[in-house]
Amino acid sequence: MSHAINFFVSSPSRSPASLTISRPSAFVSTGSLRVPVKKSLRSLVVKASAASDLDESQSSPVLVSENGSGGVLSSVTKEYGRNNAVASSADSSSIEVDTVTEAELKENGFRSTRRTKLICTIGPATCGFEQLEALAVEGMNVARINMCHGTRDWHRMVIERVRRLNEEKGFAVAIMMDTEGSEIHMGDLGGASSAKAEDGEIWNFTVRAFDPPLPERTITVNYDGFAEDVKVGDDLLVDGGMVRFEVIEKIGPDVKCLCTDPGLLLPRANLTFWRDGKLVRERNAMLPTISSKDWLDIDFGIAEGVDFIAVSFVKSAEVIKHLKSYIKARARDGDIAVIAKIESIDSLRNLEEIIQASDGAMVARGDLGAQIPLEQVPSEQQKIVQLCRQLNRPVIVASQLLESMIEYPIPTRAEVADVSEAVRQRGDALMLSGESAMGQFPEKALTVLRTVSLRIERRWREQKRREVIELPSIASSFSDSISEEICNSAAKMANNLEVDALFVYTKNGHMASLLSRCRPDCPIFAFTTATSVRRRLNLQWGLMPFRLNYSDDMESNLNKTFSLLKARGMIKSGDLIIAVSDMLQSIQVMNVP
Ligand SMILES: Nc1ncnc2c1ncn2[C@@H]1O[C@H](COP(=O)(O)OP(=O)(O)OP(=O)(O)O)[C@@H](O)[C@H]1O
Ligand SMILES: CC(=O)C(=O)O
Ligand SMILES: [K+]
Numbered sequence: 131m132s133h134a135i136n137f138f139v140s141s142p143s144r145s146p147a148s149l150t151i152s153r154p155s156a157f158v159s160t161g162s163l164r165v166p167v168k169k170s171l172r173s174l175v176v177k178a179s180a181a182s183d184l185d186e187s188q189s190s191p192v193l194v195s196e197n198g199s200g201g202v203l204s205s206v207t208k209e210y211g212r213n214n215a216v217a218s219s220a221d222s223s224s225i226e227v228d229t230v231t232e233a234e235l236k237e238n239g240f241r242s243t244r245r246t247k248l249i250c251t252i253g254p255a256t257c258g259f260e261q262l263e264a265l266a267v268e269g270m271n272v273a274r275i276n277m278c279h280g281t282r283d284w285h286r287m288v289i290e291r292v293r294r295l296n297e298e299k300g301f302a303v304a305i306m307m308d309t310e311g312s313e314i315h316m317g318d319l320g321g322a323s324s325a326k327a328e329d330g331e332i333w334n335f336t337v338r339a340f341d342p343p344l345p346e347r348t349i350t351v352n353y354d355g356f357a358e359d360v361k362v363g364d365d366l367l368v369d370g371g372m373v374r375f376e377v378i379e380k381i382g383p384d385v386k387c388l389c390t391d392p393g394l395l396l397p398r399a400n401l402t403f404w405r406d407g408k409l410v411r412e413r414n415a416m417l418p419t420i421s422s423k424d425w426l427d428i429d430f431g432i433a434e435g436v437d438f439i440a441v442s443f444v445k446s447a448e449v450i451k452h453l454k455s456y457i458k459a460r461a462r463d464g465d466i467a468v469i470a471k472i473e474s475i476d477s478l479r480n481l482e483e484i485i486q487a488s489d490g491a492m493v494a495r496g497d498l499g500a501q502i503p504l505e506q507v508p509s510e511q512q513k514i515v516q517l518c519r520q521l522n523r524p525v526i527v528a529s530q531l532l533e534s535m536i537e538y539p540i541p542t543r544a545e546v547a548d549v550s551e552a553v554r555q556r557g558d559a560l561m562l563s564g565e566s567a568m569g570q571f572p573e574k575a576l577t578v579l580r581t582v583s584l585r586i587e588r589r590w591r592e593q594k595r596r597e598v599i600e601l602p603s604i605a606s607s608f609s610d611s612i613s614e615e616i617c618n619s620a621a622k623m624a625n626n627l628e629v630d631a632l633f634v635y636t637k638n639g640h641m642a643s644l645l646s647r648c649r650p651d652c653p654i655f656a657f658t659t660a661t662s663v664r665r666r667l668n669l670q671w672g673l674m675p676f677r678l679n680y681s682d683d684m685e686s687n688l689n690k691t692f693s694l695l696k697a698r699g700m701i702k703s704g705d706l707i708i709a710v711s712d713m714l715q716s717i718q719v720m721n722v723p
């Protein structure tokens with residue numbers, strides 16, 4: 131027979147009560163405990179009850195989802211998609227389940243589901259419907275579109291395809307729009323996909339506009355002040371040093387440069403210039419973080435209902451606060467999460483307040499490595515990942531994770547080690563850039579991220595090497611503190627009792643992130659009523675977001691969830707779970723009836 135322990139915490143408005151705990155013998159043999167909470171003002175009541183007390187007849191036996199009739203491409207969609215009847219999302223008895231999560235759970239059980247989330251930048255190599263589907267099947271949680279490249283019509287097409295995939299095939303891929311920002315970059319190479327710069331060649335960097343084709347060895351630059359601001363002798367770094375030039379002559383709008391480190395020039399690559407070993411920040415340092423073109427792109431993103439906006443070259447918390455209030459005033463349903471990209475010296479200086487102001491951060495190592503010495507990037511990454519976890523903000527590790535896979539089907543050992551380290555640091559998500567946007571092996575690159583993540587996560591769980599990172603209290607009010615304590619305790623109990631899954635019922639997603647922040651050993655099933663919250667939770671470590679209509683009555687919610695998930699074969703009788711919710715401040719431990 132299955133048992134349950136319920137921890138009931140009285141609400142702040144109620145008077146203090148005393149504490150009694152009794153437990154089923156399956157767990158602990160001791161009788162009762164007294165645990166003072168918050169200066170003895172509050173108390174926990176822990177009461178043992180049999181799960182059979184729950185009235186199973188309340189739960190709905192009907193199971194439908196929005197999943198379509200399955201795809202032709204993958205075993206995942208083939209196997210699971212076809213079982214799913216199509217229903218409207220308004221159907222109160224339905225649950226929206228991600229096809230890939232479902233397949234992973236069924237195939238490998240709770241423990242083996244992937245906790246680290248995966249983001250793919252979409253570009254010419256992956257914008258087709260079937261290519262997007264292949265990425266979704268392979269585990270893409272978020273599709274990123276970079277407003278540095280492509281037209282708005284192209285971006286709209288990608289968004290429309292991703293949304294259609296979700297609707298028709300039961301995926302839950304979220305969309306992240308990344309702003310261009312007003313840094314200096316090259317033009318688009320007159321339509322060529324790349325150009326090779328060889329050692330000793332002289333190239334002309336110019337602020338003149340040309341109609342294509344461009345003259346040979348010519349690079350246009352988007353920043354009008356460029357030719358005036360650089361000096362002869364400066365080093366010009368393309369894409370953070372992937373290709374390097376020395377300025378040898380200035381002739382009006384043209385700057386003649388000698389290639390000193392050869393390499394591949396990509397369209398619209400970022401440019402920085404260095405003098406006497408230091409990054410030069412002339413007038414370009416005064417450019418706004420969000421340019422007028424970025425504001426138009428942001429309006430576009432809001433109109434298209436993207437899930438995240440990643441802001442390039444953030445310098446201070448102000449710009450994030452400004453954008454968030456702009457979104458709040460304009461976004462139709464739900465808000466859009468704002469991700470601060472940490473890729474400049476200024477962002478490192480104001481790191482904590484920037485992260486506090488934002489809904490998440492990205493370690494954008496590409497440009498960051500062009501602004502600080504390369505050897506400093508790993509320690510900054512570690513610091514940012516740790517700070518984000520402490521402040522409860524999702525964090526993405528991005529750029530060059532598998533750079534060689536742009537051209538080769540197998541990564542280097544060093545790249546695999548880099549991915550492993552990001553997984554070991556428990557970052558929320560890993561991101562592919564060129565590998566998926568314009569590389570030759572986008573799916574293979576994603577497979578590498580997925581398999582390496584799974585492998586490292588499993589190894590760390592098996593060795594019970596939960597890295598000791600101090601999680602300071604972050605709550606801003608007494609009731610927040612209760613949520614935080616409940617989540618910390620629930621995650622700890624989940625590890626100690628080796629439960630199969632944590633269940634969290636959360637309308638705005640906050641309790642789900644608090645659980646994710648603890649990085650527990652078991653997966654976290656997060657149930658939310660809003661599609662937009664569900665998609666946003668996709669970015670966070672260990673969360674499996676579901677959309678489900680539910681009431682304020684936890685018992686009936688649990689019963690409904692159990693029967694819906696059991697019917698899909700995602701859980702079974704006897705599985706041990708811990709449930710928390712933001713409606714009733716309680717921790718419940720129970721076996722699935
Ligand atoms: N929509 C697109 N259309 C064409 N090419 C793209 C597109 N998106 C990305 N790419 C290509 O993939 C490369 C890597 O993409 P990524 O998004 O990392 O851009 P980036 O230009 O390096 O800059 P950043 O990430 O700093 O904004 C780009 O340099 C570009 O060549
Ligand atoms: C992702 C990004 O913007 C960078 O690495 O620079
Ligand atoms: K960008």
Ligand SMILES: [Mg+2]
Nearest residue numbers: 473494496497
């Ligand atoms: Mg960048």
